[in-house]
Amino acid sequence: MSDKDNVLLKVPAEYFDGGWKKGEVAITKTSISFAGTTIQFKEIQDLEKLKYEGKDAVRIKKDNKNYYVAFGKSQDQIFRYLTFNLKSDRFAVYFLSPATRGGVVVRDSRWDKGYLSITDEALWLLSSSKQIRISIDNLGSVEKDIRAIGKKQRVVLVITHVENGEVITSFVLCPETTLEMLQNYIQNIIDQNKPKDGISEIEEQILTMVYTGVDSVSVESILGITTDELNKLYDKLVDMGLARVVKIRKEIELTPKGVALVNDIMKKAAVR
Amino acid sequence: MPKVLIVDDTAFMRKLLRNILFSGGFDIVGEAENGKQAVELYKQLKPDIVTMDIVMPEMNGIEALKEIKKMDPNAKVVMCTAVGQEQMVKAAIKLGARGYIVKPFQAPKVIEELKKVAGLS
Numbered sequence: 001m002s003d004k005d006n007v008l009l010k011v012p013a014e015y016f017d018g019g020w021k022k023g024e025v026a027i028t029k030t031s032i033s034f035a036g037t038t039i040q041f042k043e044i045q046d047l048e049k050l051k052y053e054g055k056d057a058v059r060i061k062k063d064n065k066n067y068y069v070a071f072g073k074s075q076d077q078i079f080r081y082l083t084f085n086l087k088s089d090r091f092a093v094y095f096l097s098p099a100t101r102g103g104v105v106v107r108d109s110r111w112d113k114g115y116l117s118i119t120d121e122a123l124w125l126l127s128s129s130k131q132i133r134i135s136i137d138n139l140g141s142v143e144k145d146i147r148a149i150g151k152k153q154r155v156v157l158v159i160t161h162v163e164n165g166e167v168i169t170s171f172v173l174c175p176e177t178t179l180e181m182l183q184n185y186i187q188n189i190i191d192q193n194k195p196k197d198g199i200s201e202i203e204e205q206i207l208t209m210v211y212t213g214v215d216s217v218s219v220e221s222i223l224g225i226t227t228d229e230l231n232k233l234y235d236k237l238v239d240m241g242l243a244r245v246v247k248i249r250k251e252i253e254l255t256p257k258g259v260a261l262v263n264d265i266m267k268k269a270a271v272r
Numbered sequence: 273m274p275k276v277l278i279v280d281d282t283a284f285m286r287k288l289l290r291n292i293l294f295s296g297g298f299d300i301v302g303e304a305e306n307g308k309q310a311v312e313l314y315k316q317l318k319p320d321i322v323t324m325d326i327v328m329p330e331m332n333g334i335e336a337l338k339e340i341k342k343m344d345p346n347a348k349v350v351m352c353t354a355v356g357q358e359q360m361v362k363a364a365i366k367l368g369a370r371g372y373i374v375k376p377f378q379a380p381k382v383i384e385e386l387k388k389v390a391g392l393s
Contacts, residue, residue, distance in 0.1 A: 104373060104385055105374075211378065212379050214292070214379070
């Protein structure tokens with residue numbers, strides 16, 4: 001029987017090909033087809049929900065090429081189906097995500113029963129209601145901790161990751177032998193992705209402050225360093241791929257005309 | 273303007289918190305680098321809020337919290353912790369800590385949490 005005969009779902013969709021084009025998407029047990037392209041689930045390298053060219057869409061990566069498809073009303077259903085069918089190493093777990101966000105506990109978060117799924121480019125926490133993608137670039141750390149779950153003290157994995165510029169922690173619970181293996185597995189991924197050169201204490205402090213939201217003038221004041229010194233350290237962090245430049249500061253000094261004007265302003269203030 | 277006592281054994285974290293809280297409209301009345309100093313300064317300064325690191329030399333944050341609560345059962349102490357110290361935070365909450373923030377933190381979240389504890393939001 002061909003894939004065509006096994007179509008589970010056929011819905012109108014839009015795909016991006018220089019612009020958004022209307023079409024149809026067909027899903028079988030093993031593949032997704034749109035605009036003359038058929039992608040086997042096992043060929044999908046990465047998958048992500050995102051806003052693309054003005055539309056809520058799904059990015060599907062195959063052979064290092066990205067395809068963008070907007071499934072409209074069926075988006076959540078299809079995305080969920082795809083996440084559960086990705087080629088991945090998958091482990092049955094309970095997870096709590098997010099447990100903390102930006103350093104503050106997320107009070108209304110609940111444990112979900114589902115899977116921790118690991119692909120080449122991301123870690124996924126999957127349940128029927130949540131499909132959380134954690135890009136490997138966004139992984140921070142993984143460690144074990146003991147938490148009271150129900151009435152028992154249980155060992156959980158605490159995974160820190162970044163989402164929209166905030167540090168999130170997620171907890172994963174599964175049998176301890178699997179937990180141990182998962183910790184090593186994830187730690188390996190993190191180690192492979194770490195900068196090759198270590199960073200100094202002052203660089204660590206700068207990263208912490210930038211994350212916290214401290215402005216450059218305060219960073220200089222807290223660390224007792226000059227603007228030039230800070231710029232050099234910023235350059236190193238940018239070169240290491242740990243930060244990016246968003247704004248170049250301007251430092252100015254007054255011209256004689258400016259000094260004269262300030263003098264004038266002061267005189268005016270004195271006679272007021 | 274709520275008065276805050278910052279307790280942390282690393283000078284860098286104290287400076288960072290001072291910077292965040294000052295910009296959030298808090299009045300930093302003192303800083304302590306261990307639990308023992310924190311208890312002494314609490315007696316002297318009577319701050320509205322204490323941000324309390326957990327792992328510190330001489331007297332840790334949990335012990336300091338206990339001492340402060342003995343002196344002042346209404347003391348508002350916010351525990352300042354790192355990922356992986358959640359168990360200690362739970363103990364602190366049982367002992368009367370009003371809230372906690374997890375390092376690394378973001379300034380707006382810290383301010384939001386402390387304002388909540390101070391009853392300003």
